[in-house]
Amino acid sequence: MSPLTRARALQELRQTFARAGFETAALDARLLLLSVLCIPATALVTDPDVPLTAGEAERLAAATRRRLAHEPVARIVGEREFWGLPFALSPETLVPRPDTETVVETALDLLPDRQAPLLIADFGTGSGCLLVSLLHELPRATGLGVDLSLGALRTARRNAEANGVGKRSLFALSHWADAIAGGFDLIVSNPPYIASSVIPTLDREVREHDPLLALDGGPDGLEPYRTLLGEAKRLLVPGGLLAVEIGYDQAEHLRSLADAYGLEILRVAHDLSDNPRCVAL
Numbered sequence: 001m002s003p004l005t006r007a008r009a010l011q012e013l014r015q016t017f018a019r020a021g022f023e024t025a026a027l028d029a030r031l032l033l034l035s036v037l038c039i040p041a042t043a044l045v046t047d048p049d050v051p052l053t054a055g056e057a058e059r060l061a062a063a064t065r066r067r068l069a070h071e072p073v074a075r076i077v078g079e080r081e082f083w084g085l086p087f088a089l090s091p092e093t094l095v096p097r098p099d100t101e102t103v104v105e106t107a108l109d110l111l112p113d114r115q116a117p118l119l120i121a122d123f124g125t126g127s128g129c130l131l132v133s134l135l136h137e138l139p140r141a142t143g144l145g146v147d148l149s150l151g152a153l154r155t156a157r158r159n160a161e162a163n164g165v166g167k168r169s170l171f172a173l174s175h176w177a178d179a180i181a182g183g184f185d186l187i188v189s190n191p192p193y194i195a196s197s198v199i200p201t202l203d204r205e206v207r208e209h210d211p212l213l214a215l216d217g218g219p220d221g222l223e224p225y226r227t228l229l230g231e232a233k234r235l236l237v238p239g240g241l242l243a244v245e246i247g248y249d250q251a252e253h254l255r256s257l258a259d260a261y262g263l264e265i266l267r268v269a270h271d272l273s274d275n276p277r278c279v280a281l
């Protein structure tokens with residue numbers, strides 16, 4: 001039998017995933033193969049005919065079985081790109097979603113001075129993707145990542161260091177801002193915002209692999225917003241900015257909450273699918 005080359009492994013994997021009905025079959029195949037072989041994407045173009053070793057073929061088969069059992073590719077390879085930066089994942093962190101980049105974009109757009117020595121807080125930091133991306137763009141800013149999960153904080157710290165902002169990052173274990181004093185110029189959060197009763201209906205890849213703590217927003221999915229908006233005035237400096245991710249159908253609820261807590265909505269920003277995805281106050 002002819003040896004299994006990189007090119008043939010990629011082609012076979014793509015077909016396997018397409019037959020299994022995965023919409024992102026080609027991308028899934030590429031990411032899994034690159035991760036198992038520990039090679040950069042360019043190596044598939046420059047050296048497609050290198051044969052896989054027996055060990056590599058075995059690891060690829062194991063990764064393929066996990067994917068066919070509907071484990072997300074990001075979980076299998078243990079990493080996901082966000083804002084052009086690599087983020088390590090752990091079972092305690094949500095897989096960063098492209099839609100969440102709307103929060104980074106909105107915050108950067110509304111900040112009056114990107115060179116200022118800003119103090120940023122990220123509540124429910126998870127992998128740290130919001131905080132680390134912002135610190136990457138704001139060279140003089142310092143940030144605090146807060147989470148209720150110690151495992152998430154460990155992963156976030158690792159991501160801050162790997163992406164060169166470790167010296168400007170602090171991490172703290174706290175239930176929202178219970179253990180946190182004020183003084184922030186910018187607060188960001190992608191809180192859990194799915195109503196508890198909706199969780200069982202979520203896509204299998206989310207329901208079985210993302211941590212419940214990062215998804216469940218209480219009976220109506222709005223509990224974390226009551227906490228964050230209720231605490232905003234205590235935590236922000238005068239004129240400070242709060243930017244939160246929201247569910248596609250929550251913009252009107254956020255308007256009511258902003259009214260109730262005396263906060264001004266500065267912008268409702270939309271994601272790539274044109275759903276309202278970020279509210280800035």
Ligand code: GLN
Binds near residue numbers: 215
């Ligand atoms: N957007 C996530 C999803 O697709 C939910 C994330 C959250 O609750 N913050 O399920």
